[in-house]
Amino acid sequence: MANVQAALSRRGFLGAILTFACITRVPASQSAEPLKIAVIESLSGPQASSGMLFLNGIEYGRRKINQAGGFNGRNVELISYDNGGTSSGASSRFQQAVSDGCQLIVMGSSSAIVAQLSEDTRKHNLRNPDRPVMLINVGSGALAMTGERCHFHNFRMFPIASMSVAALTRVMRDEGTLGSKVFAINQDYSWGQEFEAGVKAQSAKGDFELVGAVLHDVNRIQDFAPYASRIKASGADTVMTGNWSNDLLLLMKACADASLNVRFATCFLDQPGNIGNAGLAAEGHYVATLSNCELNPEFAEDFKSEMGDYPVYNATGATVGMGFLAAALASLPAGEKVDVNAIGKAMETTQIMADNGLQSMRAEDHQFITPLVVSRVGRGAKYPVDGTDMGFLPVARVPADQLIYPLQSSCLMKRPA
Structure with missing residues (x-):
């Protein structure tokens, strides 16, 4: 994983994707717990096209992580859930995702839904401190999420x-x-x-x-x-x-x-x-x-080869967020269990030089500095x-x-x- 981290630190996730195929992979440990990502998005109804772009960007990021060796020697898994475009639907899907063993929740559309999932995450972690989950917001810029609603297990990978x-x-x-x-x-x-x-x-x-x-x-x-x-x-x-x-x-x-x-x-x-x-x-x-395809044609072409279209709009933001997560994961030592708190602490200290410049995380409120x-x-x-x-x-x-x-x-x- 050290080689992955070096590549990410040097050029950023978007610039390093073609390096991943050349990296020696960590041997799989069948006893290690797999990292499971839940995407809780609007995948039906009037906002489905927006939600699908988020899903495509997140899926692309997952594939790149797995092509680099995955996490803890296991492929990262992704499960998508349709929130139906409502906060109540998102809350219900959150409970299902937790039951399915997902440790990370990723989503972006709708400030109201992000707020609901953030609160669901906070309450779950208060009740289950030994089994925390973490929310990674890749598309909502609501100021309250880094204000009165901030908490350790809530990260925003998007500008306000x-x-x-x-x-x-x-x-x-x-x-x-x-x-x-x-x-x-x-x-x-x-x-x-x-x-x-x-x-x-x-x-x-x-x-x-x-x-x-x-x-x-x-x-x-x-x-x-x-x-x-x-x-x-x-x-x-x-x-x-x-x-x-x-x-x-x-x-x-x-x-x-x-x-x-x-x-x-x-x-x-x-x-x-x-x-x-x-x-x-x-x-x-x-x-x-957050970016522009012309700044990194290699990434644009690779994304199209994987997902069928060039990245635009929500797909770009989701990919940037997943790239930052990839860098944080690459900095962690291999282990048998997925340590959500360790992932959060790694994200607080991660810095990468991406195609748009230096990216980091403000540890005090978990605002992406980009x-x-x-x-x-x-x-x-x-x-x-x-x-x-x-x-x-x-x-x-x-x-x-x-x-x-x-x-x-x-x-x-x-x-x-």
């Missing part, structure tokens, strides 16, 4: 809204495309509210004038023309939004139909279908993500999307130390002995 806003502001300002006036429009729930707060914080620093801010119902608005009219009247140069799914697509189309000459600064523009449906309305817009990549939609991308001639052109990497937010005083983490 203010980190994305800071990255977008910095890169667009340096490119000269931000303009002096910004309009913020977001979905009215925790993520959208926190994204708006991030925009207001950047405005307070003098980066731009905030000329409007609005929150709207989630995935209920069919006609964004009235919002486009408000944006036009404000004189905004840039629209900053944490919107996703139809709320982003319909907003962009409404602004294009109104002939608005504005740029969009987003987090979820790379969701499959957005560019194909928006067409030229998406050209020139920006997105902040650079972000800001890309612009345009022609000539190496990996065009949605059957168009456009893709995501990487513009800049923003280092983690320019994005990380202060530790929240509400996080009072207690560590296992």
Whole structure:
């Protein structure tokens, strides 16, 4: 496992995947307990496509770990559970996963479901300190998860809204495309509210004038023309939004139909279908993500060969999270039992140099400290999307130390002995 750790530390999981096949594997110990990962995701209903992307990224990461020799000489196992898109469904699947012997729970979609699974994890571990489980959140940026809801067995491998806003502001300002006036429009729930707060914080620093801010119902608005009219009247140069799914697509189309000459600064523009449906309305817009395929073509091609498509959107985030977990696992000595607390402590001290830069974990609240990549939609991308001639052109990497937010005083983490 030392050779695996060296490869991960040197180039990161995404850069080291082709090295794994050359590493001598640890002989399997049939008496060793296997590491079991439960993926509790929305695999049916309106959010199934999003959940499947998370599942694909996690499965890819599992395969890479196993190709490197697995954990404790045994292949890592993965069991997927459909939460039905509800917190109650997720809670029920959590109990099933524990009964099935899963030690790690990985998921990403829905802040409400992450909060439920985090609480289920906390309560289970209080009742069963000798059989703890750990939650690895690869897609929810709700601030409370590293605040009042933080606990040792809850890790977030995803940026919060203010980190994305800071990255977008910095890169667009340096490119000269931000303009002096910004309009913020977001979905009215925790993520959208926190994204708006991030925009207001950047405005307070003098980066731009905030000329409007609005929150709207989630995935209920069919006609964004009235919002486009408000944006036009404000004189905004840039629209900053944490919107996703139809709320982003319909907003962009409404602004294009109104002939608005504005740029969009987003987090979820790379969701499959957005560019194909928006067409030229998406050209020139920006997105902040954990990575970009153009930064690591070897990884992109390997992912496609394993999973059938290039990694985008939730699949990218899930793969990044699994890469960090792989590095933590590689640092641990072989043993007969899966020690969840030891895995958690290893994640707290893991550092890897990935394709987007140095990644680490803040031990005090388990926030993933990671650079972000800001890309612009345009022609000539190496990996065009949605059957168009456009893709995501990487513009800049923003280092983690320019994005990380202060530790929240509400996080009072207690560590296992």
